[in-house]
Amino acid sequence: MASQGSMRLAAFDEMLPEVSGLRKPYSAYDRWLKEQDPARLTEKMQDAERVFRKTGITFAVYGEQEASERLIPFDIVPRIISGNEWRRLTQGIEQRVQALNAFLDDIYHRQEILRAGRVPKELIAKNEAFLPEMIGVRPPAGVYTHIIGVDIVRISENEFYVLEDNARTPSGVSYMLENRETMMQLFPELFQQIKVRPVENYPQLLRQSLAAVRPQSTKGAPTIAVLTPGSFNSAYFEHAFLADQMGVQLVEGQDLRVVDGHVAMRTTEGYKQIDVLYRRVDDSFLDPLTFRPDSALGVPGIMDVYRAGNITIANAPGTGIADDKAIYSYMPEIVEFYTGRKAMLGNIPTWRCSEPDSLKYVLEHIDELVIKEVHGSGGYGMLVGPAATKKECEEFSKKLAAKPSNYIAQPTLALSTCPILTDKGLAPRHVDLRPYVLVSDRIQIVPGGLTRVALKEGSLVVNSSQGGGTKDTWVLDD
């Protein structure tokens, strides 16, 4: 798949655009870089590898045999965003996140947006991510999606687009934190010369944010826990890391049960009530009495406790309806409907293959487009037209024609690039950005996020499962 994503496109480089030369946010870094001995940098790159492998031992202990293979590669050149750019971005993100929560509240209550005909009814009713069990349920503090990752791509100096919203259980925040930690270990002097806004208080912010949305009935400080599917889950490290950093318990379904109308965890001294549950378990596994009866990962009866308002579940069940790829194409309408203003952050133009005209266009231009499964993720099941062979396009066309509503199509965008350090010096590679947003009684966005980078020359696929790496992301304090 990664090789299919390879192609040459004239892309905007965030450090050294061909037309205008070095961009300002990178000037201090560039000055520092020019003073460095290339041999020392190569050495640092190996140090980074070592630092990472060491933490990486704890990082990549996923189920598989030899852990080290699952290390996500790290590049030592930071991706730098100016204070101004960041302010503009965050305004757009805030607006979008407000709209997402308002949309969820509406969809599970009056459904005004459907009555107004702005989003088609059948898109909701037939959607697996829509949970009828949530109809009429208002979560504590009225927040549905508490932790959101908004994937953003850039194509020029002033053009940012949202690639997708992650409103269920966005992952990767532990990489953001570890990347910064590693950079500060490797280049302490850089952080003295350049004022970079901190990200390391994220766990603290997360804890405060979760505490702020506790159920009304909670007396005193709320008890918070992270619910993990268990140590064989591929993101287990992140679950353990966050619980550890927040100083809260890491629980599994087998630790929990409903006691006297509350969810409680089994401790060595008996059952203790939990008020806020940051769950990293999918909706369908959450409550075997309500959803999948064979689930051993959830808590029987938790939905009753939830409906009674006695526990906060973050993110709320049913938030998936807001980040579904079929809904995505309606996001500009959704943002405008709930905020009364045009969306500050644009969507990538999207053809809904369920619409006959669009399908016709997509089939005729398949070799120019990126085609995605509506419910897919992780870069699987997609076609990058310009990089695919004629045969691959033909085969995909058949799949598409057979089940059009399963697909959306987008133009192939020249994602911006950012230099990485290679054996032959700096070289540009395509990147995207996932900032992390926390919603409680306010909206907080940690300055930075996770920059994913396609390490292969020309590749547009940044997913770690397909040869992508990560970079530290700096937001300048200017």
Added chain:
Amino acid sequence: MLLGRTANGLYWMNRYIERAENMARLVDAGLRMALTRTQNASEEWNSVLLSAGSDAAFTQKYSDYTAANVADYLLRDTSNPSSTMSSIETARNNARMVRTALTRETWESINEAWMSLKRMLAKPIDERDLPSVLDAIKRETALIRGSFYGTMLRNEIFDFSQLGTYVERADNTARILDVKYYVLLPSISWVGSTLDNYQWESILRSVSAHRSYRWVYDADYKPSNIADYLILNVRMPRSLTFCYRFLTEHLKFLGDDYGERHACHATAAKTQAMLTAGSIKDIFDAGLHEFLANFIRDNTRLGDEIAQDYRFY
């Protein structure tokens, strides 16, 4: 506050680290006997397997008691749930589960032990390499113990870990004695023969006490002294009394912390009282085998009660 499941994970993580090491110790003692007493080698290996509690399963797989077969079965066979490799794997899985309760040093030492033993035990062990493999196993577990003692906070997490270590160790020492109890009985006619000397040394060696014995007692091996050393000596780190001193101590910490005493407190106190009140003569008079059988039974019960009283499941 500690989850019951986490307490359970800590308890079994430490039982299995202890077991991984004990297997190496048993093979070490067996190897020594086999080298010095070629005639009865297979009988020796048989008692090693009995001490390990693995004889029945071994004989289903092998017909000969040879060094290669026994070492393979006890050290690297993953179909044997108590082999060193299986034990270190189980210990690591438990450590992953209780990751947030461990210091980074402790977790990394367990993870590194697992990686290095996995490499070392990937292929059958060449007999010439056996001594160095046994050393390496003991070194890895010593590193885990060192990081654990050096970095862990002395709280309930530490207590549940120590309970696992000492329940396993007491069980191990008692089983070694019970398999060989007859060579310690004073009534046997060939007392003092060379054979006995080897047998006695083998017992001491399997708990790594053949040198320290001589610092504490006479240079000569006397069955009553050996039994005294392994059962009643309060300073010998693998004796039953030593194990129970720490078991009662850590249970007391937990009881004080939580302000609650359970059935396990009574069981541990009873065994502890029996060990401190008794003399080795009393134990021999009442029957060494009966004593050990009762001890093993009570020790197992203690483990079950700890699991129940502290809501492991």
